[in-house]
Every structure is written in C-alpha cells, then in structure tokens.
Amino acid sequence: MPDLKRSPLLPREDAREAALFFVVAALCFLAALTGLATRAAYGAAESWAGQVQGEMTIRLVDGGEEDAESLARLLSDLPGIRSVEAEDRDVTESLLAPWLGTNLPDDLPLSWYLGVQTMPDAANLSETIVDTAEGAGFQVEVEDHQRWANDVERSLGILRLTGMVALILLVTIVLSVIAFATHSALLARRDVVHVLHTCGASDRFISRLFEHRFFGLGLRAGGLGALFALLGAMLLFFGAKQAGERSWLLPQMSPDIGTFIVLVVTPLIAAIVAMIAARITVGRALSELN
Amino acid sequence: MTEPVLSLDEPTIRVDSVNHGYVSGDHVLGDINMELKAGSFAFLTGPSGSGKTTLLQLLYAAQKPRNGRVFLFGVETNTASRQTLTRLRRRIGVVYQDFRLLNHLTAYENAALPLRVTGQHEREYRDDVLDLLNWVGLGDRIQAKPTTLSGGEQQRVAIARALVNKPHLLIADEPTGNVDPEMGERLIRLILELNRRLSTTVLIATHDIALVERLQAPILRLENGLLMHDRRGDFSGG
Ligand SMILES: Nc1ncnc2c1ncn2[C@@H]1O[C@H](COP(=O)(O)OP(=O)(O)O)[C@@H](O)[C@H]1O
Ligand SMILES: [Mg+2]
Numbered sequence: 139m140p141d142l143k144r145s146p147l148l149p150r151e152d153a154r155e156a157a158l159f160f161v162v163a164a165l166c167f168l169a170a171l172t173g174l175a176t177r178a179a180y181g182a183a184e185s186w187a188g189q190v191q192g193e194m195t196i197r198l199v200d201g202g203e204e205d206a207e208s209l210a211r212l213l214s215d216l217p218g219i220r221s222v223e224a225e226d227r228d229v230t231e232s233l234l235a236p237w238l239g240t241n242l243p244d245d246l247p248l249s250w251y252l253g254v255q256t257m258p259d260a261a262n263l264s265e266t267i268v269d270t271a272e273g274a275g276f277q278v279e280v281e282d283h284q285r286w287a288n289d290v291e292r293s294l295g296i297l298r299l300t301g302m303v304a305l306i307l308l309v310t311i312v313l314s315v316i317a318f319a320t321h322s323a324l325l326a327r328r329d330v331v332h333v334l335h336t337c338g339a340s341d342r343f344i345s346r347l348f349e350h351r352f353f354g355l356g357l358r359a360g361g362l363g364a365l366f367a368l369l370g371a372m373l374l375f376f377g378a379k380q381a382g383e384r385s386w387l388l389p390q391m392s393p394d395i396g397t398f399i400v401l402v403v404t405p406l407i408a409a410i411v412a413m414i415a416a417r418i419t420v421g422r423a424l425s426e427l428n
Numbered sequence: 429m430t431e432p433v434l435s436l437d438e439p440t441i442r443v444d445s446v447n448h449g450y451v452s453g454d455h456v457l458g459d460i461n462m463e464l465k466a467g468s469f470a471f472l473t474g475p476s477g478s479g480k481t482t483l484l485q486l487l488y489a490a491q492k493p494r495n496g497r498v499f500l501f502g503v504e505t506n507t508a509s510r511q512t513l514t515r516l517r518r519r520i521g522v523v524y525q526d527f528r529l530l531n532h533l534t535a536y537e538n539a540a541l542p543l544r545v546t547g548q549h550e551r552e553y554r555d556d557v558l559d560l561l562n563w564v565g566l567g568d569r570i571q572a573k574p575t576t577l578s579g580g581e582q583q584r585v586a587i588a589r590a591l592v593n594k595p596h597l598l599i600a601d602e603p604t605g606n607v608d609p610e611m612g613e614r615l616i617r618l619i620l621e622l623n624r625r626l627s628t629t630v631l632i633a634t635h636d637i638a639l640v641e642r643l644q645a646p647i648l649r650l651e652n653g654l655l656m657h658d659r660r661g662d663f664s665g666g
Contacts, residue, residue: 144550149532333528336490337589338518339545341510428490428513 148330148347151323158319159359162312162412166363166404167370169308173400174371176301180294192220194254196267199277206250209276213254216270218263220255312408316352317415324348324423331423341424348416356412360405368401438502439463440597440629441487446496447653448486456482458653460496466596467627469620471640474650480633481525481601483650487631488522488599489513501596518546521590523600527582529574529589535581536561536570539588546593553592560588563618579606587615591622598622600632604639612639620645 196213198206206224214222230248231240256263264280271278324331334344441464449455456479464470474480485491486498489505498505500516508516521542529538537544539561543553561570564584574582583606590598598619604612616632616639623630634640640647649656 145533145537147530147533147544149530329528330530333530333541334545336488336517336522336528337542337545338514338593340514343545343547428492 147334148327148351151326154319154323154326155355158316158323159355161315161319162356162359162408163363163366165308165312165315166360166408167367168363169305169312170364170367170400170404171370172301172304172308173404174367174397176297176304177396177400178371178375179297180301192256193283194256194264194267195281195283196222196252196254196271197279197281198250198252199279201250201276203250205276206252209271209274209278210252212274213252213267213270216263216266218257218266220257222252222254225251225253309407309411313411313415316356316408316412317419321419324419328423331420332427335424335427341421344424345417345420348420349413352412352416353409356409357405360408363408364401364404367404368397438466438499440466440468440501441631442499442502443486444497444499446486446493446498448482448491448494448496456653457486457650460655462648462655464629464631466629467623468646469623469630470632470646470648471643472631472633472648472650473635473637473640476635478650479653480635480650484522484599484601484631484633488520489516518542518593519596521593521595521598523583523586523590523598523603525601525605527574527586529582529585531574534571534573535566535577535585538574538585539592541589542593557588557592560592561585564588564615580608580611583607584615587619591619594626595628597629598631600630602634603632604634604636609636609639612636613642616643 196209198209201209203224210222210224213219230251254267264282267280268278331344334347441462443460443462446457446460447455448457448460460483472480472483482491486493486505487500489498489500489508492498492506501519503512503516505513505516530541533541536557540550540553540557543557544550558567558570561567564587566581566584566588569577569581572581574585577585583603587600587603590600600619603619604615607615619630619632620643622628647657
C-alpha cells in the first residue's frame with residue numbers, strides 16, 4: 139500500500155507568508171515592547187512616588203552637628219511628623235560628591251540635612267516647620283517632595299495614555315496589514331477557493347482553512363515578537379542598571395503577572411486579529427461565488 | 429428552516445425559458461428550454477463559442493441565469509439557499525474544460541477532493557479512490573502532481589474527481605478535448621458504463637461530432653444561443 143501523505147488543502151506560500159510573518163512579528167515586537175516599557179516605567183514611577191510621598195528634607199543653613207540634633211528633637215514633637223533624623227556627614231558628602239568630589243577636607247563647613255518622615259494627610263507642614271525652627275533661632279530651608287510627587291503622578295497619567303495610544307495604533311496596523319495580506323493571499327488562491335467550492339465544500343469549511351492558517355501564523359509571529367520584546371526590554375533595563383548607580387530611578391523589569399500577560403496576550407491578539415481578518419475577507423470572496 | 433426536497437422523481441435538470449449573457453456583451457443564450465430525465469445520457473454539441481460552457485455553468489449552479497429558471501433535482505437554483513446549493517453540488521460531478529486540478533496536490537488527492545471536503549476520513553475512501561484511478565488507467569500515477577502529468581492524464585484525474593462521490597449528475601465540458609480519439613472513446617464508454625450501472629444522469633459537451641456519431645445518444649445542439657434537438661431521446665424541449 140503506497141504511502142499517501144495528506145498535503146494541506148491550502149498550498150504553503152513561503153515567500154508571501156515569510157514576509158507577512160516578519161511584518162507581524164515586528165509589529166508584535168513593538169507592541170509588546172511598548173506594553174512592557176509602559177508597565178515598567180509606570181511601576182517605577184509609582185514606587186518612586188510612594189517613596190517620595192511622606193518625606194521631606196530640611197537644610198539647616200547655618201550650624202553644626204549639635205544644632206542639627208537639637209532641631210531634630212524640637213521638630214519631632216510637632217503634630218503630623220513621624221520622625222526626624224539628622225543625616226550624618228557621610229550622607230551629606232555623598233550627596234555633594236557629584237559636584238565637589240569625594241575627598242573633602244574635614245573642616246569644610248557643610249550644611250546639615252534633616253530627613254523628615256511625615257504622617258499621611260499632614261497639611262501645611264513646611265510652614266509649621268519653618269515657623270517653629272525660626273522661633274527657636276534656626277534658619278532652615280524645607281524641600282517638600284510633595285510637589286515632585288504631584289509631577290510624577292501627572293507624568294504617570296501621560297505615560298499611561300501614550301502607551302495606550304501606541305498600543306491601539308499598533309493593533310490597528312496589525313489588523314489592516316493582516317487583512318491586506320489575507321486578501322492578497324486569497325486573490326492568489328482564488329483557484330483553490332473556486333475548486334473547493336465547486337467540489338461541494340461549505341463556506342464554513344473553506345473559511346476555516348484560511349482562519350487556521352492565519353491564526354497559526356499570527357500566533358507564531360506574535361509569540362516570536364513578544365519573546366524578542368522581552369529579551370530587548372531585559373537587555374535595556376539590565377544595561378541601564380549597569381551604567382547608572384541610582385538604579386531605583388530606573389524602570390523595573392520584574393517577571394510578574396503583568397509581564398506574563400503582555401507576553402501571552404500579544405500573540406493571542408495577533409492570532410485572533412489574523413483569524414478575524416481572514417474570516418471577513420474569505421466571507422466576502424465567497425459571497426461573490428454563486 | 430424547511431429545506432426543499434431533493435427529489436429523484438423530478439427531472440434531474442429542467443431549464444425554463446432561460447436567457448443569459450455577460451455584462452460585457454450580447455446575449456450568449458437565447459430562449460433555452462430543456463429537460464434531462466434522471467438516468468439519461470445526452471451530448472451537448474455546437475461550434476466553439478456557441479455557449480456550451482455557459483449553459484453548463486448554469487446547470488451546475490456556478491452562475492445564476494439572468495432570466496428564466498433552472499431546476500436541479502427539482503430545486504430552483506435562483507432561490508435556493510447557499511446551504512442547499514452546497515448540498516446540490518455534492519450530488520453533481522463536474523469535469524471542467526480546463527480541468528481545474530490543484531497543482532499542489534497529488535493525482536490521488538485531487539481525485540479524493542470531493543470526499544475530503546465533506547469531512548470524510550481518508551481510510552474510508554482510500555480504496556474507492558485507488559480503484560477509480562485504476563479504472564481511468566492512472567493506477568501508477570497516483571502520487572504524481574498535475575504539472576508532471578500529460579494533458580490526457582490530467583483530464584482523467586479530473587474525470588475521476590468528478591465521479592468519486594458517485595454523483596447523481598455528471599456534467600462534463602469537453603472531457604475528451606485533450607486525449608487521442610482512442611482514449612476519448614474509452615473515457616466516454618467508461619462514463620456510459622457508469623450511467624448504466626449507477627443510473628447517473630450524464631450531460632457531455634463536446635464538439636467532437638465523430639465521437640458523438642458513434643454513440644447512440646441524444647444530442648442537444650447549440651446554435652446562435654438556441655438549442656436544436658438533433659435526435660429525440662431522453663430529453664424533451666422546445
Ligand atoms: N466570463 C465571461 N465573460 C464574458 N463573456 C464570456 C464569458 N464566458 C464566455 N463568454 C462569451 O460567451 C460566449 C460563449 O462562450 P462559451 O460558453 O465558452 O462557449 P463554448 O463553450 O461553446 O465555446 C463567447 O462569445 C464568449 O466569448
Ligand atoms: Mg467551452
């Protein structure tokens with residue numbers, strides 16, 4: 139008995155499909171990277187905002203270590219303040235290092251800084267602090283991080299919006315590219331559609347052939363694109379972390395559920411979009427046949 | 429939904445005052461009336477360009493007539509649903525003038541296509557298809573792709589495909605156009621045998637008058653878009 143292998147009813151179209159595969163993979167790469175980057179940046183900004191909120195820094199304009207410590211004791215009794223700590227000189231020096239270098243002479247007069255942890259919902263604390271300190275004869279400058287936090291919050295909104303718009307745009311492009319490619323594949327395969335139709339194949343049967351083909355293509359291309367996006371994102375963030383010391387400022391890449399969703403959802407969307415495009419195009423072509 | 433009944437008591441084909449043409453030109457078919465009884469065998473002749481292929485396309489429901497009505501197994505093709513048309517197609521075997529084989533499939537796969545598209549399993553039909561390919565003399569070419577087959581071999585694959593699901597109606601458009609007269613007559617006799625054994629209704633378009641003359645079968649002749657009845661037989665018309 140001869141070996142009668144079953145060829146697919148739809149012929150493979152290597153050149154056309156390789157090109158479409160590449161385009162879909164590239165678009166999914168961009169979409170997934172956008173998704174991952176938006177997520178990571180969003181996460182970093184959120185944790186940054188969380189850190190910054192409830193923190194203030196006070197600079198003692200004039201005075202030594204003892205002054206700093208007595209001011210700290212004075213302020214920690216104020217309502218709305220959780221704790222006040224005078225930063226030791228090492229911290230101050232490290233803050234100045236970018237400007238003054240690391241080998242500062244010991245007798246260099248440096249300002250003292252006090253780190254303040256505030257209660258949530260404490261209002262107008264900076265004014266109270268300045269009033270209290272000046273009442274006790276200290277001259278201080280208060281750095282209220284709240285303003286920063288508000289900026290971060292605002293940027294977060296813009297970030298989210300940008301990410302969404304980019305994603306929607308990419309999905310739309312994927313949709314039209316795949317629809318276009320399916321259409322041209324169908325035109326090239328009109329003979330097959332026609333023969334199957336006249337051999338008694340139902341519309342559903344013919345449509346499924348194309349849907350399966352393009353679902354598979356979308357899934358494979360989307361998966362590859364998403365995988366490369368993950369690799370790319372990891373390389374980017376890893377590289378940035380190696381280069382910069384203040385890594386807590388950088389977007390975080392953590393293999394959490396969100397990353398997983400981006401990686402799974404991207405190829406799925408590509409596959410479903412491809413399938414729907416195929417169904418619509420084939421349906422339209424079939425309705426022209428009697 | 430009530431499906432129309434596909435009746436075998438009805439004439440297999442009935443054509444009622446059909447005229448037809450293409451958007452680009454004049455009428456190809458004038459006022460056509462004809463009937464083909466179940467189990468009958470007839471030739472459709474006429475010079476090239478007389479509208480044979482067009483008429484056949486109306487008969488296997490690839491086109492709808494511009495005017496008039498075509499009934500297949502008692503079902504009017506103009507008003508039938510798509511599902512009904514699909515069911516009708518599964519009872520009709522068609523041999524196209526240009527074969528319409530799929531070049532990426534083997535001779536065996538091409539011949540088995542009408543069974544495959546209805547979801548049948550290969551092991552159910554394999555032996556039947558192989559028998560049929562032997563019958564048309566292609567037993568040793570089953571794995572060949574159409575592009576490696578001669579015109580006559582391709583024609584026989586096309587005939588095997590048209591016969592594979594034991595159709596109630598076989599419509600063949602110049603099925604001997606690409607084979608030598610000897611093979612042509614052999615193929616026609618094979619179809620005649622099928623007509624006698626399975627009572628398949630057969631309509632064969634050909635301009636091979638010599639062939640037609642040798643076989644005692646009714647002849648429908650197309651001339652200037654009108655049907656002439658050369659020899660009275662299993663059909664009637666006007
Ligand atoms: N798809 C088509 N579009 C326009 N004209 C067509 C088409 N098919 C056939 N014709 C015209 O219809 C006439 C009959 O053609 P056809 O049915 O193929 O004749 P035959 O099969 O007898 O040679 C011819 O004049 C041909 O040019
Ligand atoms: Mg013709």
